[in-house]
Every structure is written in structure tokens, then in C-alpha cells.
Amino acid sequence: xxxxxxxxxxxxxxxxxxxxxxxxxxxxxxxxxxxxxxxxxxxxxxxxxxxxxxxxxxxxxxxxxxxxxxxxxxxxxxxxxxxxxxxxxxxxxxxxxxxxxxxxxxxxxxxxxxxxxxxxxxxxxxxxxxxxxxxxxxxxxxxxxxxx
Amino acid sequence: xxxxxxxxxxxxxxxxxxxxxxxxxxxxxxxxxxxxxxxxxxxxxxxxxxxxxxxxxxxxxxxxxxxxxxxxxxxxxxxxxxxxxxxxxxxxxxxxxxxxxxxxxxxxxxxxxxxxxxxxxx
Numbered sequence: 471x472x473x474x475x476x477x478x479x480x481x482x483x484x485x486x487x488x489x490x491x492x493x494x495x496x497x498x499x500x501x502x503x504x505x506x507x508x509x510x511x512x513x514x515x516x517x518x519x520x521x522x523x524x525x526x527x528x529x530x531x532x533x534x535x536x537x538x539x540x541x542x543x544x545x546x547x548x549x550x551x552x553x554x555x556x557x558x559x560x561x562x563x564x565x566x567x568x569x570x571x572x573x574x575x576x577x578x579x580x581x582x583x584x585x586x587x588x589x590x591x592x593x594x595x596x597x598x599x600x601x602x603x604x605x606x607x608x609x610x611x612x613x614x615x616x617x618x
Numbered sequence: 619x620x621x622x623x624x625x626x627x628x629x630x631x632x633x634x635x636x637x638x639x640x641x642x643x644x645x646x647x648x649x650x651x652x653x654x655x656x657x658x659x660x661x662x663x664x665x666x667x668x669x670x671x672x673x674x675x676x677x678x679x680x681x682x683x684x685x686x687x688x689x690x691x692x693x694x695x696x697x698x699x700x701x702x703x704x705x706x707x708x709x710x711x712x713x714x715x716x717x718x719x720x721x722x723x724x725x726x727x728x729x730x731x732x733x734x735x736x737x738x739x740x
Contacts, residue, residue, distance in 0.1 A: 495712075497708075497710075497716065498712055498715055498716060498719065501701070501716040504700070505697060505719070505720070508693050508697070509693065509727075512689040512690065512693045515689065516686045519685075596726070
């Protein structure tokens with residue numbers, strides 16, 4: 471039986487759990503990363519399965535990005551120091567990837583212009599692949615590992 | 619894929635997405651309204667799956683790659699189901715927001731699917 475004061479709006483949540491990288495906004499981060507991982511994996515699978523020879527470098531990177539997104543999603547969920555470090559590494563790798571591939575797709579479109587998660591700084595995905603790792607790293611910095 | 623049906627689906631997903639994000643931002647836990655929208659979005663996607671399977675049989679063919687289309691469709695179907703389960707397991711404002719994000723993601727995926735079906739060359 472809760473000892474908190476009864477609220478008139480019983481549908482409103484009263485959070486009181488200890489703050490980890492999985493609480494509150496972290497949940498939204500996990501959800502968006504999961505959708506991003508799903509989208510990147512689906513698109514990469516299609517590219518590698520049907521037209522790999524068109525742009526093997528770009529599509530290989532696309533496949534690597536998808537794997538990294540999957541690991542980032544898992545790392546945001548699983549508690550502990552090791553997965554916290556993996557979260558920082560994978561999300562940091564993604565930020566580097568979207569910035570580097572984004573720049574390369576502008577400078578050398580024949581090599582990197584083919585549509586992928588990181589092409590043109592993630593323009594094909596509403597720049598979500600650019601914004602998410604920035605938010606992710608900020609969030610991780612504010613919620614360091616639970617310490618064990 | 620049928621144009622008016624797809625358009626209606628996108629509208630429902632966008633409205634549901636916005637409603638859920640606003641309700642979540644206001645601190646509301648998942649309710650019949652937000653879960654209802656999610657369920658309708660999921661149901662319409664199942665109908666879309668049936669429509670897409672039947673379409674070539676009635677001469678309605680995609681202009682783009684069918685394989686790519688189905689990758690998007692299967693991915694899209696998974697999203698509201700996963701979001702719905704999340705909202706059932708954890709009743710918080712964040713799961714309401716996640717329902718909204720899921721529905722908006724479905725809207726984007728449907729838009730991409732409509733491009734593949736109606737506009738894009740294979």
C-alpha cells in the first residue's frame with residue numbers, strides 16, 4: 471500500500487526509482503535506438519542481399535553500422551560497468567561514423583553516395599542517426615555506471 | 619498496396635503518435651486511448667500485409683523492389699507490437715511516449731513503402 475499522497479489524477483505516474491541510464495529519458499533512448507537498429511538492419515540486409523556489388527564499400531559499412539546499432543541498443547539496456555563502456559564505445563563509433571561517412575558522401579558521392587544510415591549525415595533518416603549519438607553520449611555522461 | 623488505404627493508415631499513425639507523445643509529456647501512463655491507437659495501427663498493418671500479398675494477384679504491382687517493400691512492412695509490424703508489450707510491462711509516462719514514437723516510426727515506414735510501391739523504380 472503506497473504511502474505517497476493520493477493524487478486527483480490517478481493516471482499520472484509518480485517516479486521514485488533510483489536513477490540509472492535505463493530510467494526516464496534513457497527508456498526513450500533505448501526505444502529510438504531499437505527502431506534505428508531495426509531499420510538499419512533491414513535496409514542493410516536488403517542492400518547486401520540484392521546489390522552488394524554496386525557499392526561494396528558503402529554497403530559493408532552499412533552492415534557494420536547495423537551491427538553497431540544493435541550492440542548500442544543492448545548496451546543501453548544491460549546494467550553494469552562493462553556494458554556502460556560498450557555503450558560509450560558503440561555510440562561514439564556511430565557519431566564518428568555518421569560524421570565521417572556524411573562528409574565523404576558529400577565529397578566523394580561515387581564511393582559513398584549510395585543511400586545508407588550514415589550517408590549525408592543521416593539525411594535519409596531525418597538526421598536521427600546524427601542527433602541520437604549526440605543525445606546518447608550526453609545521457610551516458612550524466613548517468614555514469616551504477617558502480618559495482 | 620492501395621493509395622487511399624495507405625494514406626488513411628499514415629493519418630491514423632501520425633495522429634496516434636502525436637496524441638501519445640503529448641499524453642506522455644503530460645505524465646500520463648498508457649491508457650485505453652493510447653493503447654487503442656497502437657492496436658489499431660498494428661491491426662491496419664496486418665490488413666496492409668494481406669492487401670500487399672493480394673495486390674499482385676489483381677494486377678496491382680509495385681514499381682520498386684518487392685523484397686525491400688516487405689522488409690519495411692515486416693519491420694513496421696514489429697514496432698507497434700513491441701511498443702505495446704513495453705507499455706503493458708511498464709506503466710509509465712515514458713512507455714506512453716514510446717508508444718507515440720513507435721507510431722510515428724510506422725508512419726515514416728509506411729511513407730517509404732508507398733514510395734517503393736508507387737513511385738520508385740526497382
